[in-house]
Amino acid sequence: MPVSATKTLRVAVLADSDTRWKWGALTANRIAPGNPGNPENPDIRLDGYLLRGRATPTARQLEEVGVRADALHEVTAVQFLHAMREEPYDVLVLALVGGGVQAMLHGLGRVWQDGPAGRPKRPVVVTGYVGVVYEKLADGLLLRHGADLVLANSRQDADRFRTVYEGVGADAGSVTEVALPFLGGAAHTGEHDPYTVVFAAQPSVPESRKDRTYLLNRLIEHARRHPEREVLLKLRSKPGEHTTHIEELPYQKLAQRFDPPANFRLVYGHMGEVLDRTDLLVTISSTAALESLHRRIPTVVLTDLGVREALGNHHFVGSGCLASWDQLDAGHRPVPDEEWVSRQGVATGGSYATAFDAARARVAGLLDRPGGLPPLAPYYTPVTAPGYLPGLLARHHLGPDGTPLPGAPAADKEPGPVRQIVRRAARGAYRHGVQRVAPVIRRMGEL
Template identity: 85%
Template sequence: MPVSATKALRVAVLADSDTRWKWGALTANRIAADDSPESDIRLDGYLLRGRATPTARQLTEVGVRADSLREVTAVEFLRAMGGDAAGEEPYDVLVLALVGGGVQAMLHGLGQAWKGRTRRPVVVTGYVGVVYEKLADGLLLRHGADLVLANSRQDAERFRAVYDGVGADASAVTEVALPFLGGASYTGEHEPCTVVFAAQPSVPENRRDRTYLLDRLVQHARRHPEREVLLKLRSRPGEHTTHLEELPYQRLAQKTDLPPNFRLVYGHMGDVLDRTDLLVTVSSTAALEALHRRIPTVVLTDLGVREELGNHHFVGSGCLASWDQLDAGHRPAADEEWVARQGVAADGGYATAFDQARERIAELLDRPGGLPPLAPYYTPATAPGYLPGILARHHLGPDGTPLPGAPAADREPGPVRQIVRRAARGAYRHGVQRVAPVIRRMGEL
């Protein structure tokens, strides 16, 4: 049954990028009802101000409904959650869709904001996709939430092992699935046959490897003029997503003679998968979306199978292959046991994937006497050389209270401040995408 059968569930989502907003908002909908990702809940979105704050276009592309959506600093958000902001009502559930350090800072800040309260929201956090790096670091930064969502059986086992291994409470680990899996199952080749390369902002990072991948994709289009070859991009130049992108494929493609059957596309990944016959990537979560639909999927080995690329996660999947093999007509067959362990079409269904999370939240909301204070593994006693720096990046002191001078406006910024902010973001992005690569190349001379 739904988490709340008598009233609309009030849920807040704090996100720091477009992909995390998508994950957080869809997760909120999934845990609120058992029959639809879009349920009758009150969903308020908060976008954490920073380098990757989504643009209006990115939010539109995500396509997730929210009853309210506003940009905040960390301190503004904590003030709202603490009940100091006028007109704020208590939430039932709070989803922290942030990078690990952001989750940890909010857990400590919320601990201070909720001190002495008899009722607080159930705090939920997790990962947007495949967890292929910084497993222990990321997990311990998320420890302290009431639910730490694992997107698969394999992840749940790994998460509990890390928590148990350091003596931290592992009861918060809850197995679910990626909330954006879905869409029609693949039934056969389209006309024309469509090959899609799912690009990633930071994998690979260097110009040589990104140019290589683009060249091989273009070569594939030339070898197969009867096919439509699409380069699926996450963001437009000047926009940021979860990871920094110093060398956008769009800029590399400007210097390439592209064949007529080759196109750059944006938009919702699900819409692109509707017409995909072969999904190719280095390690994008799009591979799991495609596998869920039974679309033939390839994880490239051309640049090696390496932890830094994330494609090592797909060892045993049956999906590893090279461009040479694809050019020769190879089509991979995914290993069913491996796929099931990833929470992808496990047991032939997806509707019950969030049942455990719903039951856990319902139990916590009905707990007599309310919920206990948040208790992260990292404290000033357990991590005195690490935690203060994480909190300071969000203008919080070692005890989680706002530092003097922390940015926290009581109203929307005026037009001059908005212009200055946009200019500052533009300068930052220009520095990341244009200046930084030049300086790096000069340093390598």
């Protein structure tokens, strides 16, 4: 009988933000052999590790994500590597930025090479992307190379990923097509009362005060033009919190300068719950657009600021969803291109239930591999990238060979109460600097 079918699997997820924790935990549940397709897989034990940094999720953000773990720890990179030396996990999901994935691959390679002799097997290592991949394709992919599975959220991404790996002579066998793990919910079947328009905001797109103020003004004006509608601004985080990207100019602060009508509101919470009452989803390039399309909700990707790589809305060329606020105010409703939607892993025809079958089968096969798995083999090594790799590793207090640098935080020691207070204060000061001081300095520089 296969190993994967004889016991509860132990799965670990290392994440560096709330959105990556959501992706990593849901992915772990969907790809682990056991109860297929269940986003709360009862056949695994899920341990979460939150990488300490500027975007470490708050308790409120974790509650909003709504994904439960059997244990949850906040760790440094070195502390995490120590845990991986001691804990016999079956599957490890690295839900990190590319540089973090690369550092952990090298650190883990060293840990498992020098690990306990009585534990010859290492976990299956999985990584991927939280949403749409519209920038730094080659850079991000090569930083993720070396994992056993590099997940692609669509057929289009899988093809692109393999092309990049094969183009540099790297093994492309790790690329595995899946779908976004958080798609779901009931399909949109008719308009609500009141008709509800939702703008899904993004922390870093667009960046400038002018552009963000423009979008907010158009949303509020849409509410004034249509008093019979409910118009919602869906926000990712509250002031002082960070998510995957830094938000220097929160819409909450910009909204204080407006006098919006009564049918305009700011909302937080789980995106799926907001989509339950949405009749029109509007965004610049948020992954929420794919969630909305999956549920057949009319979806608009705005062109007001142009169709540009810097905005990410170029990814939606050919989708049938591109439109402007002027068109929406005039009553335009987009009709998505079904072929484009299918290529993006948005399985509206019922195939979503099988989207993770291939990944689940690959994980099961690797778990049952006689003699265990070979050492991790990233494309970047001190030979292939001697001027790049050491800096990536040093950011996580690792040397060029993956071992902790002198002075790295102790792996077996939790900070005392005073240090915890200082750490929280430092994190708050950083966020204050990003959201208050940095914009002022930038404006002064433009004078």
